[in-house]
Amino acid sequence: MSSTALVASLRAFLPAEAVLYEAEDLRPYECDGLSAYRQTPLIVALPGTEEEVLRILKVCHAAKTPVVARGAGTGLSGGALPHAHGVLLSLARLKSILEIDPAARTARVQPGVRNLAISEAAMPYGLYYAPDPSSQIACSIGGNVAENSGGVHCLKYGLTVHNILKLRVITIEGEILQIGSDGLDAPGYDLLALMTGSEGMLGIVTEVTVKLIPRPEKAEVVMAAFDDIRKAGDAVANVIAAGIIPAGMEMMDRITTHAVEEFVHAGYNLEAAAILLCESDGTAEEVSEEIRRIDEIMESSGAMEIRASSSEVERLRFWAGRKAAFPAAGRVSPDYYCMDGTIPRSKLSQVLSGIEALSQKYGLRCMNVFHAGDGNLHPLILYDASKPGELELTEEFGEKILHMCVQAGGTITGEHGVGVEKINQMCAQFRPGELEMFHGVKAAFDPEGLLNPGKAVPTLRRCAEHGAMHVRRGEEKFPELPRF
Amino acid sequence: MQPVIDEFTHAIRLSAENRAPLLIRGGGSKDFYGNLGGATGRTGESILETGVYSGTVDYEPTELVVTVRAGTRLADLERELNGCHQMLSFEPPHFSSNTTIGGCVAAGLSGPRRASAGAVRDFVLGVRMLDGKGEDLSFGGQVMKNVAGYDISRLLAGSMGTLGLLLEISLKVMPMPARELTLRMEMDEAEAIEKMNSWAAKPLPVSATCFHGGELTFRLSGAEPAVRAARERLGGEEVMDGTAFWESVREQTHPFFQSGMPLWRLSVKPTTWPLFLPGKQFMEWGGALRWFASEADAPAIRVAAEKAGGHATLFRRNGPSHQADAFHPLPPAMLKIHRRLKEQFDPYHIFNPGRMYAEI
Numbered sequence: 001m002s003s004t005a006l007v008a009s010l011r012a013f014l015p016a017e018a019v020l021y022e023a024e025d026l027r028p029y030e031c032d033g034l035s036a037y038r039q040t041p042l043i044v045a046l047p048g049t050e051e052e053v054l055r056i057l058k059v060c061h062a063a064k065t066p067v068v069a070r071g072a073g074t075g076l077s078g079g080a081l082p083h084a085h086g087v088l089l090s091l092a093r094l095k096s097i098l099e100i101d102p103a104a105r106t107a108r109v110q111p112g113v114r115n116l117a118i119s120e121a122a123m124p125y126g127l128y129y130a131p132d133p134s135s136q137i138a139c140s141i142g143g144n145v146a147e148n149s150g151g152v153h154c155l156k157y158g159l160t161v162h163n164i165l166k167l168r169v170i171t172i173e174g175e176i177l178q179i180g181s182d183g184l185d186a187p188g189y190d191l192l193a194l195m196t197g198s199e200g201m202l203g204i205v206t207e208v209t210v211k212l213i214p215r216p217e218k219a220e221v222v223m224a225a226f227d228d229i230r231k232a233g234d235a236v237a238n239v240i241a242a243g244i245i246p247a248g249m250e251m252m253d254r255i256t257t258h259a260v261e262e263f264v265h266a267g268y269n270l271e272a273a274a275i276l277l278c279e280s281d282g283t284a285e286e287v288s289e290e291i292r293r294i295d296e297i298m299e300s301s302g303a304m305e306i307r308a309s310s311s312e313v314e315r316l317r318f319w320a321g322r323k324a325a326f327p328a329a330g331r332v333s334p335d336y337y338c339m340d341g342t343i344p345r346s347k348l349s350q351v352l353s354g355i356e357a358l359s360q361k362y363g364l365r366c367m368n369v370f371h372a373g374d375g376n377l378h379p380l381i382l383y384d385a386s387k388p389g390e391l392e393l394t395e396e397f398g399e400k401i402l403h404m405c406v407q408a409g410g411t412i413t414g415e416h417g418v419g420v421e422k423i424n425q426m427c428a429q430f431r432p433g434e435l436e437m438f439h440g441v442k443a444a445f446d447p448e449g450l451l452n453p454g455k456a457v458p459t460l461r462r463c464a465e466h467g468a469m470h471v472r473r474g475e476e477k478f479p480e481l482p483r484f
Numbered sequence: 485m486q487p488v489i490d491e492f493t494h495a496i497r498l499s500a501e502n503r504a505p506l507l508i509r510g511g512g513s514k515d516f517y518g519n520l521g522g523a524t525g526r527t528g529e530s531i532l533e534t535g536v537y538s539g540t541v542d543y544e545p546t547e548l549v550v551t552v553r554a555g556t557r558l559a560d561l562e563r564e565l566n567g568c569h570q571m572l573s574f575e576p577p578h579f580s581s582n583t584t585i586g587g588c589v590a591a592g593l594s595g596p597r598r599a600s601a602g603a604v605r606d607f608v609l610g611v612r613m614l615d616g617k618g619e620d621l622s623f624g625g626q627v628m629k630n631v632a633g634y635d636i637s638r639l640l641a642g643s644m645g646t647l648g649l650l651l652e653i654s655l656k657v658m659p660m661p662a663r664e665l666t667l668r669m670e671m672d673e674a675e676a677i678e679k680m681n682s683w684a685a686k687p688l689p690v691s692a693t694c695f696h697g698g699e700l701t702f703r704l705s706g707a708e709p710a711v712r713a714a715r716e717r718l719g720g721e722e723v724m725d726g727t728a729f730w731e732s733v734r735e736q737t738h739p740f741f742q743s744g745m746p747l748w749r750l751s752v753k754p755t756t757w758p759l760f761l762p763g764k765q766f767m768e769w770g771g772a773l774r775w776f777a778s779e780a781d782a783p784a785i786r787v788a789a790e791k792a793g794g795h796a797t798l799f800r801r802n803g804p805s806h807q808a809d810a811f812h813p814l815p816p817a818m819l820k821i822h823r824r825l826k827e828q829f830d831p832y833h834i835f836n837p838g839r840m841y842a843e844i
């Protein structure tokens with residue numbers, strides 16, 4: 001169908017302002033949070049009801065037109081990058097909180113509702129929605145479901161997949177699926193898990209029922225400084241070994257603390273090679289007991305300085321530095337590239353030394369901030385896109401980091417998704433049979449491949465052309481990588 | 485261990501060639517569960533016993549992750565975790581000493597701690613499996629956060645062996661609570677439902693609840709001071725043999741489960757008002773799980789569960805006379821996706837055909 005015909009069939013049931021096709025109207029949708037990739041779509045559709053979503057999908061299905069869903073566009077892997085010949089389906093206007101049930105501790109919301117808005121609405125009942133990505137003021141719950149987003153508190157409270165109960169999903173074939181239930185499980189296969197993290201490839205989420213949990217009575221954070229990054233890594237393991245699951249456990253290396261301290265003044269120790277932020281929450285009794293034990297462990301793990309937050313103001317100040325890490329990267333460098341590998345915690349110092357070696361090799365600085373509790377690294381490679389060749393060099397550096405994560409028994413993405421960005425690295429993590437099974441799962445929901453085509457799962461041909469080899473845990477297929 | 489896998493692959497290929505059922509069996513502890521459990525005498529049917537593929541592959545307590553072979557006995561795994569003061573916090577039922585971890589994950593059943601800690605699927609991090617063509621595939625991994633590819637490992641949890649043969653499973657494990665205390669108080673059903681839900685909305689260390697016969701029994705778990713403070717706040721009489729009580733709930737050795745009547749499992753919205761179904765009731769999970777020992781008609785029970793935002797499973801038939809399907813019927817659009825997924829994982833329909841639904 002021609003673009004004019006498509007516009008006409010959408011205009012049949014959508015108001016004029018809900019169908020965009022002029023170049024200047026399309027521009028704001030050309031990229032998500034990964035701005036290195038840009039593409040304007042043919043049309044942007046902005047439905048205001050579930051019924052409209054259904055009709056748009058039916059039109060696109062009949063016209064064999066690709067559909068790319070978009071929430072708030074904060075994704076960091078190009079998941080919402082438009083398709084040149086497709087419709088970009090923005091769910092941003094579906095932003096009603098349909099119901100808060102304080103007794104059953106649930107919220108039923110439309111997909112365009114912002115993550116933080118749910119917790120704000122639940123606040124009067126002493127409840128909140130636990131997953132708290134750093135982007136929570138902006139990102140949508142539909143996007144969170146599509147990426148299985150995490151946050152600094154997910155070691156204790158889980159990821160999106162652990163905190164949702166029910167979804168309404170519309171397939172590209174125009175069928176409504178009710179997935180999950182108001183109870184704690186549902187009959188049949190666990191499609192709730194399958195949909196979570198499926199990057200807009202399997203269906204369009206039009207309603208989400210999330211779990212709300214009680215706000216902890218109290219929270220306190222310990223800041224511990226270490227003169228050696230390995231000691232900090234060991235301290236993380238020692239906390240876990242002591243049977244403590246902290247509410248959050250984050251690590252920052254020296255270049256990061258220096259970058260953030262300059263404009264947040266969080267009070268970090270600037271001599272330290274690494275600092276750890278370790279939070280305890282719960283009842284007052286639990287917190288004081290846990291903080292005492294965390295203090296002891298930091299001490300015996302060789303911390304050079306340990307400070308517990310003495311007030312809510314100080315606690316928030318300690319966290320402000322961590323939360324400012326990305327913006328700080330943007331201040332010390334014209335551009336930065338955020339990686340998202342996850343590794344077993346025991347491989348922390350090994351992988352960090354590897355990153356350090358690569359940083360020297362490529363002559364590019366790299367800040368390390370990460371969710372240490374669950375081994376999710378966010379190396380931020382600092383570069384300057386205006387220097388010819390530097391982006392390519394950065395991407396190569398990034399790819400090597402991800403291979404190192406796979407080799408260490410980890411994964412190429414902990415929470416940001418594959419999107420377009422890490423599609424080649426999928427060839428390193430999975431074997432052909434596994435990739436084929438992913439395509440099979442996709443086909444079960446979307447036999448014609450119209451939803452978000454070309455994302456998340458590479459074709460076998462692409463892997464062959466990219467020359468990416470499958471790397472397995474412990475195998476050393478990349479002799480050019482530094483050994484440590 | 486590769487020779488064992490080769491044998492499994494061979495068995496799968498043979499069944500695939502003959503388009504014959506291949507029944508996957510761990511310890512056989514859940515032969516009663518689902519439709520057509522255990523040998524059914526269908527033409528060409530064979531049984532694949534997983535017990536030969538057992539043992540821990542990797543366990544690093546500070547990573548909070550254990551990777552085990554599917555044929556490992558649940559009891560052996562729990563003993564190993566216990567040694568490091570860790571546990572499977574979903575408290576899966578054993579039902580027999582032979583229960584394997586593969587069967588536990590495939591059945592997807594969780595125990596008393598489920599409402600506070602999460603279900604089996606919440607702790608599955610990765611799997612290695614053989615699909616219906618005998619291909620050796622791995623999904624997920626050994627790390628807490630992993631969004632590379634679709635979450636096939638969690639899809640397999642609760643799939644009743646209809647999608648593939650689990651070989652190895654990586655699970656998140658948790659530290660054991662420092663202190664546990666079981667308390668009991670008398671009240672009626674409506675009050676119990678109200679209480680359990682209001683407790684769950686407050687930061688309290690309640691790790692299990694059960695209402696039966698006019699008594700609400702609950703367990704507090706956590707650091708000593710937290711348990712002490714909660715006890716003062718909530719009140720109740722201490723139950724001396726608390727551990728044994730929860731064991732009887734988890735393993736269904738409690739007298740309620742011995743009635744000899746069909747046993748229905750209703751998974752519903754936790755705030756659902758008392759359900760007036762004929763027979764006897766036993767409630768868990770803060771009101772979200774309601775067991776009924778009842779001779780009522782399947783449709784009546786299923787309608788009641790649906791009205792309560794949930795579904796009903798005929799958990800134990802307790803006698804061959806009961807012909808209803810074990811699992812709650814799926815709406816057509818959902819069934820279509822199930823059929824297509826089955827097609828991808830098991831194109832020759834060999835794995836446990838009909839065990840879950842006739843169509844898969």
Ligand SMILES: Cc1cc2nc3c(=O)[nH]c(=O)nc-3n(C[C@H](O)[C@H](O)[C@H](O)COP(=O)(O)OP(=O)(O)OC[C@H]3O[C@@H](n4cnc5c(N)ncnc54)[C@H](O)[C@@H]3O)c2cc1C
Pocket residue numbers: 032033068069070071072073074075076078079080091111132133134135138139140141142143144145146147148149150151152199200201203204205206326415416452
């Ligand atoms: C500064 C910053 C900090 C961040 N911090 C974190 C963090 O701490 N943790 C974390 O996990 N992520 C983080 N992110 C990444 C991002 O915010 C999350 O991935 C978020 O969930 C994306 O939500 P969104 O609404 O912006 O989705 P979009 O970017 O619009 O879309 C993301 C994907 O979801 C699909 N999608 C969107 N809505 C739907 C729907 N209704 N149905 C089906 N598919 C849909 C899209 O097609 C796309 O594939 C951060 C991003 C930024 C910019």
